[in-house]
Amino acid sequence: MSQEDSFISHLVELRSRLIKAVGAVVAVFIVLFIWPGASFIYDLLAAPMLATLPPGTRMIATGVITPFMVPVKVTMLAAFVISLPVVLYQAWAFVAPGLYLHEKRLAMPLIISSTLLFIAGMGFCYFFVFKTVFHFISEFAPQSITPAPDIEAYLGFVMTMFLAFGITFEVPVAVVLLLKTGLVTLEKLRAARGYVIVGAFIIAAVVTPPDIVSQFMLAVPLVLLYELGLLIGRFIEPRDRESDSTDISKEG
Numbered sequence: 001m002s003q004e005d006s007f008i009s010h011l012v013e014l015r016s017r018l019i020k021a022v023g024a025v026v027a028v029f030i031v032l033f034i035w036p037g038a039s040f041i042y043d044l045l046a047a048p049m050l051a052t053l054p055p056g057t058r059m060i061a062t063g064v065i066t067p068f069m070v071p072v073k074v075t076m077l078a079a080f081v082i083s084l085p086v087v088l089y090q091a092w093a094f095v096a097p098g099l100y101l102h103e104k105r106l107a108m109p110l111i112i113s114s115t116l117l118f119i120a121g122m123g124f125c126y127f128f129v130f131k132t133v134f135h136f137i138s139e140f141a142p143q144s145i146t147p148a149p150d151i152e153a154y155l156g157f158v159m160t161m162f163l164a165f166g167i168t169f170e171v172p173v174a175v176v177l178l179l180k181t182g183l184v185t186l187e188k189l190r191a192a193r194g195y196v197i198v199g200a201f202i203i204a205a206v207v208t209p210p211d212i213v214s215q216f217m218l219a220v221p222l223v224l225l226y227e228l229g230l231l232i233g234r235f236i237e238p239r240d241r242e243s244d245s246t247d248i249s250k251e252g
Helices: 003-050 066-082 084-098 105-141 151-168 172-181 186-191 193-207 213-233 241-251
Strands: none
Touching: 003 066, 003 084, 003 105, 003 151, 066 084, 066 105, 066 151, 084 105, 105 151, 105 172, 105 213, 151 193, 151 213, 172 186, 172 213, 186 213, 193 213
C-alpha cells in the first residue's frame, strides 16, 4: 500500500469513527429532548443557583430565542456526558492500530476510569462547589441589589466550571499514563510537586471566578488528585523496550 493510499484509509477510518461518536451523542440528545425534556434538564442544572436567590426571584433571558436555545444546549451537554464512553472508545479504536499489545490492553480500564472521573468532577462541582460559591456570592452581595442572573451567562459559567473540574479529576489517569509509558519517572513527578501546586493555583485563578472560595475548590482537589496519581504510580512499572519487541512479535 502506497503512502497516499495509507493516508486516505486513515481519513476514511477517522470519518467512520467520528460519525459513530456524533451519532451516539445525537441519539442520546433526541431521547433526552423527548423525555424528560430540555426544560426539565435546564431546571435541574439551575437548581443550585435558584436555591440561593431571594424568594420569588427567577433567572432572566435577555435574548429573543434564548429561552429555547439555552435548554437545548444544556440537553446537548447532558447527551455528550452520557455518550462519553462511546466517544472515548471511538477515539481509542482509531489510534489502537498504532499501539503496542500491552497498550491496547489499557483501553477498557482507561475508558471506564476516564469516564467515571470526569463525571465525578462534574458531580463534585454541581453538588458541592456550586452550592458553596453561590451561597458565598449571595451572602456577599449588598442588600440594595436583587440578583437576577441571565440564563445564557449562567450556562457559560456552568460549562466552564464543569469542564475545568472534569479535566481536573482526570489528573490521576494522566499520571498513570505518563508512568506506564515510561515518559516520566515517579521520582521526577514527585520532584515536580512544588510546580504542580503553583500551577494548580494559577489554573484555578484563570478558570474560576475571581473569588478565593472557588479557586481553592479547584486547586486543592487538583493537588490531591495529583498525589493520588503518585500513590497509584508506586504500583506501576513502565514497560521496557524488550517487552515492546515481544509485543510486536506476538502481534505479527
